[in-house]
Amino acid sequence: MVQKAASSQLQTSAKESTNEAAVTNGVASSANNKSKDFSSDGVADNDIFILPASDFQLLGLLTAIAALVRLFRIYQPSSVVFDEVHFGGFASKYIKGRFFMDVHPPLAKLLLTLAGWLAGFDGNFDFKDIGKDYVEPGVPYVAMRLLPALMGVMTIPTIFLTLKATGCRTMTAAMGAGLIIFENGLLTQSRLILLDSPLIIFTAFTTLAWTCFTNQHEQGPEKAFDASWWFWLVATGLGLGATVSVKWVGLFTIAWVGSLTLVQLWVLLGDTTTVTPRRLLKHFFARLFCLVVIPLTVYLGLFAIHFICLVNPGDGDGFMSSEFQATLNSKAMQDVPADVVLGSRVSIRHHNTHGGYLHSHNHMYPTGSKQQQITLYPHKDENNVWLLENQTQPEGLDGPIKGSNAWDTGEPIPIRDKTVLRLYHSVTDRRLHSHDVRPPVSEADWQNEVSAYGYEGFEGDANDYFRVEIIKSLSDGAAAKDRLRTIETKFRLVHIMTGCALFSHKVKLPDWGFEQQEVTCAKQGTLPNSIWYIEQNEHPLLGANAEKVNYKNPGFLGKFWELQKVMWTTNAGLVESHAWDSRPPSWPVLRRGINFWGKDRRQIYLIGNPVIWWSSTAAIGIYFVFKALSILRWQRGFRDYENINFKRFDYEIGTSVLGWAFHYFPFFLMQRQLFLHHYFPALYFAIIALCQVYDFATNRISSLGLRQRPAIGRGGIAVFLAISIVAFTLYAPLSYGNRWTQSACNKVKILNTWDFDCSVFPTELSQYAVNAPSAGNAAQTAAPVAPGPSDKGSQDLNVTPQPAAEPSVSRVEKVEYRDQDGNILDEEQVKALEGKVSFETRYETRTRVIDSDGKEVDDGPAVAEGVAPPHPDVERLPETAPEVPEDDGRDSPATASPEDDIGKEKSVEKADDGRPRPASEPSEATR
Numbered sequence: 050m051v052q053k054a055a056s057s058q059l060q061t062s063a064k065e066s067t068n069e070a071a072v073t074n075g076v077a078s079s080a081n082n083k084s085k086d087f088s089s090d091g092v093a094d095n096d097i098f099i100l101p102a103s104d105f106q107l108l109g110l111l112t113a114i115a116a117l118v119r120l121f122r123i124y125q126p127s128s129v130v131f132d133e134v135h136f137g138g139f140a141s142k143y144i145k146g147r148f149f150m151d152v153h154p155p156l157a158k159l160l161l162t163l164a165g166w167l168a169g170f171d172g173n174f175d176f177k178d179i180g181k182d183y184v185e186p187g188v189p190y191v192a193m194r195l196l197p198a199l200m201g202v203m204t205i206p207t208i209f210l211t212l213k214a215t216g217c218r219t220m221t222a223a224m225g226a227g228l229i230i231f232e233n234g235l236l237t238q239s240r241l242i243l244l245d246s247p248l249i250i251f252t253a254f255t256t257l258a259w260t261c262f263t264n265q266h267e268q269g270p271e272k273a274f275d276a277s278w279w280f281w282l283v284a285t286g287l288g289l290g291a292t293v294s295v296k297w298v299g300l301f302t303i304a305w306v307g308s309l310t311l312v313q314l315w316v317l318l319g320d321t322t323t324v325t326p327r328r329l330l331k332h333f334f335a336r337l338f339c340l341v342v343i344p345l346t347v348y349l350g351l352f353a354i355h356f357i358c359l360v361n362p363g364d365g366d367g368f369m370s371s372e373f374q375a376t377l378n379s380k381a382m383q384d385v386p387a388d389v390v391l392g393s394r395v396s397i398r399h400h401n402t403h404g405g406y407l408h409s410h411n412h413m414y415p416t417g418s419k420q421q422q423i424t425l426y427p428h429k430d431e432n433n434v435w436l437l438e439n440q441t442q443p444e445g446l447d448g449p450i451k452g453s454n455a456w457d458t459g460e461p462i463p464i465r466d467k468t469v470l471r472l473y474h475s476v477t478d479r480r481l482h483s484h485d486v487r488p489p490v491s492e493a494d495w496q497n498e499v500s501a502y503g504y505e506g507f508e509g510d511a512n513d514y515f516r517v518e519i520i521k522s523l524s525d526g527a528a529a530k531d532r533l534r535t536i537e538t539k540f541r542l543v544h545i546m547t548g549c550a551l552f553s554h555k556v557k558l559p560d561w562g563f564e565q566q567e568v569t570c571a572k573q574g575t576l577p578n579s580i581w582y583i584e585q586n587e588h589p590l591l592g593a594n595a596e597k598v599n600y601k602n603p604g605f606l607g608k609f610w611e612l613q614k615v616m617w618t619t620n621a622g623l624v625e626s627h628a629w630d631s632r633p634p635s636w637p638v639l640r641r642g643i644n645f646w647g648k649d650r651r652q653i654y655l656i657g658n659p660v661i662w663w664s665s666t667a668a669i670g671i672y673f674v675f676k677a678l679s680i681l682r683w684q685r686g687f688r689d690y691e692n693i694n695f696k697r698f699d700y701e702i703g704t705s706v707l708g709w710a711f712h713y714f715p716f717f718l719m720q721r722q723l724f725l726h727h728y729f730p731a732l733y734f735a736i737i738a739l740c741q742v743y744d745f746a747t748n749r750i751s752s753l754g755l756r757q758r759p760a761i762g763r764g765g766i767a768v769f770l771a772i773s774i775v776a777f778t779l780y781a782p783l784s785y786g787n788r789w790t791q792s793a794c795n796k797v798k799i800l801n802t803w804d805f806d807c808s809v810f811p812t813e814l815s816q817y818a819v820n821a822p823s824a825g826n827a828a829q830t831a832a833p834v835a836p837g838p839s840d841k842g843s844q845d846l847n848v849t850p851q852p853a854a855e856p857s858v859s860r861v862e863k864v865e866y867r868d869q870d871g872n873i874l875d876e877e878q879v880k881a882l883e884g885k886v887s888f889e890t891r892y893e894t895r896t897r898v899i900d901s902d903g904k905e906v907d908d909g910p911a912v913a914e915g916v917a918p919p920h921p922d923v924e925r926l927p928e929t930a931p932e933v934p935e936d937d938g939r940d941s942p943a944t945a946s947p948e949d950d951i952g953k954e955k956s957v958e959k960a961d962d963g964r965p966r967p968a969s970e971p972s973e974a975t976r
Contacts (some may be wrong), residue, residue, distance in 0.1 A: 087320040088269025089700075091693040095264050096277070097210045104219050108206050111226045115205040118230055119198045123240055124191050126786050129181045130653060131645040133242040137176035137193065140165045140242075144172030147363030148377055150612075152620040154348065155355040156294035157247035161193055162358075168192030180648055190242070197246035201239025204246075204733075205229055207253040211737065214260040215701055217744040224766045225740040228665075231770075231777035232736075234657035237645070237784045238726055245726050248295045252302055252730050255288030256708065256737070259306055263704075266313060270323045274335070286339040290347025297620070298712065298730060303344065305711040309704065310336055352609050367403045367427060368615050371536075371584065373608055374403075375600040384597035385586045389437065389464050389533035392456025394475070396433040396585040399425055399553050400523075400539055401577035405566065406433035406584070407481075407551075409474045409501045415561050417486045420500035421479055425553050425566035434585075435481070436473040437464065440514055461590045464533040466519040469545060471509060478505040480513040483544045483551075483570040490556055490567050497549050497570040514545040520580055535586040535598050541579050544570050550579040623721040633716040636728035637666040637735075640802045643725055646786065647809060650817065654783040654805040655725060657732070660776040664769075665735035668742045672706045675699075694749055702741045708734035788817050 129137065135151075136158060142149045143162040151158070168189035183190040205226045212222035229235060239246040262281035265272045272278055289306060293299030317324050317332055324332070362377045374380045389395060397407040405427035413419050426433065442449035443456060453473050456462070464470065472481035479501035486498040503509055518541040521530040529537035542551040552571035557564050571579060603611065629643040642656035679699065682689055689695045712731040716723055747755040747762030755761055779797045782789035783805060794807035811817060874882070 086269050086323040087316050089267035091697045092264065092267040093216060094268060095214045095216050095261075097214050097261060100213060104213070104222075107219065107223060108209055108226075111209060111223060111230070112202060112206050115202045115226075115230045118236065119201045119239055120195075122785055122787075123194050123198055126646060126648065126651070126653070127182065127184050127190070128646075128648065129176055129179050129183070130241050131179065131243075131643070133190075134176050134179055136161060136244060137174075137190075137242045140170065140193065141172040141175060142363055143358050144170065145363075146359055146361040146378075148359040148361065148365045148369075149363050150365035150368040150615060150619070152616050152623075153244060153296050154294045154351065156291060156351050157244040157296075159351065159354060159358070160196055160247060161242055164196040165189055165193045179646065193242050194240060197239050197241065197243060200246045200250040201235065204235070204239075204250050204253050207250065207257050208733070208737065211253070211257040211260050212740055212744075214257065214264055215737075215741060217740060218748050218762075220763050220766050221740050221744040221748070224743070224770060225736060227770045228661050228736050228739070228773060229733075231773050232658045232661050232732075233777055233780045233784045234642075234655055234662075234725070234732075235729065236777075237653065237655050238729065240784075241645075244295055245729055248292065248298060249729055249733060251288055251292040251295055251299070252712075253733060255285060255292055255302055255306070256734075258284035258288050259309070263309070263313075273332070279335075282335065282339045283343065286341075286343030287347065289340065290344035293344060294348050294351045298727070301711045301715060301730070302708075303340075305708045306340060308707065308711075310340060349609065352612070353605060356605065356608060367405075368619070369403065370603075370611060371398065371403070372600045372603050373611055376602065376608065382585070382599065384599045385535050385584075386588065386591035387528075387534050387537070387586075387596040387598040388461070388591065389535060389538075389583055389586055390456070390461040390588055390591070391437060391439050391443075391464060392454075392461075393437050393464075393583075393586050393588045393591075394434050395437060395535075395583045395587075396429070397435060397472075397581050398584045399566075399578075400580040400582055402553060402555055402566070403427075406430070407435065407568065407581070408433050408565065409477060409479070409481075410563075411477050412561070412563075414489050414498070414500065416489045417498050418484065418500055418502075420482065420498075420502050421477060422558075422562055423481065423499045423501055423568045424558060424562060425568055427566075432474075432476050434475055436475055438471040438473050438480075440469045440471060457589045459590075461588065464517060465531060466517060468517045468533075469514050470517060470542075471513045472515065472542075474501050477501060478507075479503040480509050481515065481551075482512050483547060483549065484512050485547060488567065488569045489562075490558060491554075491569055495549075495572045496552070497544075497547055497572075499551065499568050499570050512544075512546050515542040515551065516545055517541075518543055520576075523580065533583065535583050536600060537582075537598060539580050539582050542581060548572060551581065552579045554578050621721060625722065627722045627724075629724065630722045631725055632723060633713065633728075635802075636713070636725060636731075637662075637669070639663070639725075640800065641725070641804055644805065647806075650809055650811055651786045651788065652783060652805060652809055653786045656780060656783055656803065656805070657725075658773060658776050658780065659799065660769075660773045661736065662732070665732060665739045668739035669706055669709060669735055671742055672702050672738060676703070694745070697749075698745050702738055702745070705734050705738040705741060709738065788814055790814060 139149060139151060139158045140162040143158065144166060170189050170193070174183075174186050174188045208229050209222045209226040212225045213219070217225075235246075235249065239249075258281050262278065262285055265275075265278045265281060285306060289299065289303050291299075292302050314329075314333060314336070317329055360378050362374070362380050366374050366377070366380070375382065386393075399405065399407070402425075405425040406429070408424050408426035408430065409421055410424075410432050412422050414422055436453050438453070438456070439462075442451065443459065444450070449455075453475065474480065480503050481499065482502035483497050483499045487493070488496050488498045502513070517533065519530060519533070520539045520541065523539035524530045524534075525537040526534070528534055532538070533540065544550070547570065549570035549572045551568065553566055553568045556567045558567055629641075631641050635641060639657050639659055639662045642654050645653040645655055647653070676699070679689055679695075690699075709731045712734060713728065716727060743762075743765070746753055747759075747765065750756065779793075781787065782793075789810045791807050791810045791812050794805070794810055798805070798807065
């Protein structure tokens with residue numbers, strides 16, 4: 050190797066693991082010293098386990114500084130911040146075992162849950178709202194924040210060792226660690242119950258492991274397959290598995306490692322001297338096992354733990370299939386008779402939206418026909434039971450047999466394709482009914498209202514008739530394609546009189562419909578939304594010996610694959626705009642941040658350190674300019690790549706820039722909501738590239754003259770870190786939620802696109818003492834320490850008396866009656882409605898601040914709670930089944946497209962997060 054032939058006059062210190070000894074004056078020609086194997090020219094053994102003691106001492110000091118910066122006032126604020134709403138809430142659900150659906154894999158959420166559980170968290174706090182207090186309910190939020198904070202601390206030694214593994218000097222590695230320490234954006238994300246800090250540390254660990262493995266590989270055949278080689282290759286696989294198990298952004302890390310693996314295999318293929326076909330296969334399968342099998346095993350294993358923890362039904366059920374839901378506690382059911390016959394008491398479930406069961410209750414529509422409501426209800430309930438009647442009563446000895454039990458004697462009569470039925474609701478003695486009346490919510494001409502109509506003893510009318518149309522392509526088994534069978538048969542119910550099909554979609558009824566899902570009869574409704582199947586089936590003639598069926602258990606792999614598809618569909622569907630979203634072109638230049646939290650004239654705003662951010666972007670630009678010029682010079686016949694330093698600069702920094710590109714450019718292809726924090730993995734690679742460029746300029750390229758003057762290089766590092774620390778300090782109030790003033794805020798607002806609001810801060814810091822937070826909010830900005838007996842007295846002595854009387858706190862109760870549209874009713878209107886309608890009681894708490902004269906006063910400028918709208922990643926309704934072809938099973942093409950219905954679904958999809966609730970006491974959901 051060239052390393053062995055290099056002149057010793059270029060060596061500077063035995064303690065520095067650099068590549069400088071591999072080159073003579075930086076211009077050695079690889080043509081004269083070409084390696085005869087797959088080893089790379091100019092590579093030294095940068096084993097991080099044999100660094101000098103001084104490096105580890107410096108590493109310990111940097112780690113201690115990182116701990117101080119990351120853990121400083123980590124209890125502040127003592128209320129829910131931004132996405133803690135979701136990721137803290139997931140911890141509650143893990144502890145309670147309640148199934149939820151999230152677009153991210155489970156590793157980071159499991160770790161956050163473990164931290165909370167070890168600290169005594171019982172899962173009873175719901176993290177529901179931004180600004181909700183942690184202290185009073187005793188939530189161990191500091192312990193939960195410690196986990197991402199400590200992971201953020203561990204990023205500092207990781208980047209230090211990574212830079213050493215690339216061959217950088219110790220001072221350059223220290224600079225990289227310092228840039229991570231004082232990067233405001235990474236600091237903010239690592240101090241909260243969020244997923245980005247675990248993502249960054251696992252990405253950083255993978256980068257370290259792969260860099261160390263690459264260093265071993267480039268030293269040639271003598272290092273291949275030794276203990277260190279295997280250690281770092283296995284560590285890379287574990288890192289890849291952990292990274293992709295936090296967020297799917299880890300797929301970009303896998304792509305980065307995979308592309309570099311292909312380069313290595315290509316080089317090995319070209320080494321015909323030391324790499325035999327047998328040895329080449331050994332290299333290939335070693336990488337296949339470590340970089341594919343190990344990550345996949347880690348990923349699958351964590352989802353297995355995920356399923357073990359979430360064994361109870363929860364608010365994520367609606368995303369999953371009935372087969373999946375049946376694996377949850379209390380969702381499983383006993384085997385039921387397979388054949389559905391006339392007189393069967395059945396529950397009918399919607400196939401596509403997973404919205405629940407066909408349901409009715411003794412409440413009327415407020416408009417339209419004002420007949421009894423028909424809805425979808427997601428829980429098992431006696432109001433879901435329907436009796437399937439023939440269009441005529443069975444004949445007895447004395448004529449037609451009356452009553453709903455007429456089919457309980459004689460031989461069971463199967464219900465075949467094209468059979469005309471009536472559906473009798475036993476609880477309310479009414480039948481499923483439709484007519485040419487517009488629905489109360491979806492008032493489209495192609496949709497009709499569906500109601501329950503009739504009374505006990507009423508024989509019904511022609512608008513009660515529905516024809517069963519079996520969808521053979523979706524039904525399971527030959528028998529299920531011929532006649533109705535429980536679970537196995539998928540069918541439509543087509544209204545005889547109007548030709549419309551029973552239909553439901555992701556539209557919720559208002560309060561008068563108990564926020565249950567709307568059911569209509571659609572003439573041109575999409576096929577998946579008009580498909581139903583029978584889940585429960587009872588009949589006196591179907592005894593214990595009748596054929597039974599149940600949901601097929603999907604098994605672990607079936608559940609795993611279904612969840613991956615739902616995660617992908619939901620993630621791709623996050624296309625609505627968000628108050629704080631941003632697009633990829635704005636990230637490298639730091640055009641805007643994210644408002645995380647605001648209260649009591651303090652604010653947390655996610656913004657990066659502009660010095661570090663723009664410098665790292667400049668380093669990426671430098672490499673692109675270098676690469677463009679090198680290609681042009683190569684085309685013109687220049688032999689730049691015979692210079693080892695030139696070649697190493699291209700490969701080593703190119704590797705980091707490739708990592709940046711893999712973690713940045715794919716976001717341009719995404720239509721979903723994106724935020725500044727999506728750039729953090731790319732930022733990590735950009736900082737590595739920045740340090741490498743600096744190290745080459747000051748240490749390895751002798752023609753610049755800086756290598757012979759190391760003091761200049763060290764001085765440059767000191768100056769650059771000092772400027773970065775100053776910038777960090779200027780923006781620290783936004784990172785920590787500390788006190789600040791309007792003037793200080795305005796001075797550092799460099800770009801007008803930085804939309805943190807300086808007006809929320811007072812003009813003087815002394816105003817924080819005068820305008821102390823009210824009793825209800827004090828705990829949310831102070832350290833979580835219970836006040837002592839003398840706290841109140843000492844507080845009174847230190848507060849300047851105000852000329853105006855302090856607002857008093859009192860409770861006033863007022864009863865208001867409102868109609869379904871929210872209009873206030875007077876006493877006469879209420880009396881007129883008594884006995885005709887039912888009234889619901891809703892309690893609301895409203896807070897007003899009044900002066901001594903009883904006049905309402907403004908509470909002063911403050912950032913409102915909820916200033917940061919909820920992150921959309923988990924607030925999604927279940928998507929329709931994408932794999933069902935739209936035209937499957939249609940008898941005739943639609944005469945009009947249902948765009949209006951699709952628009953209606955999108956408009957209400959995120960209108961509110963209320964859950965369907967029982968309409969009355971008899972129909973209370975089974976818990």
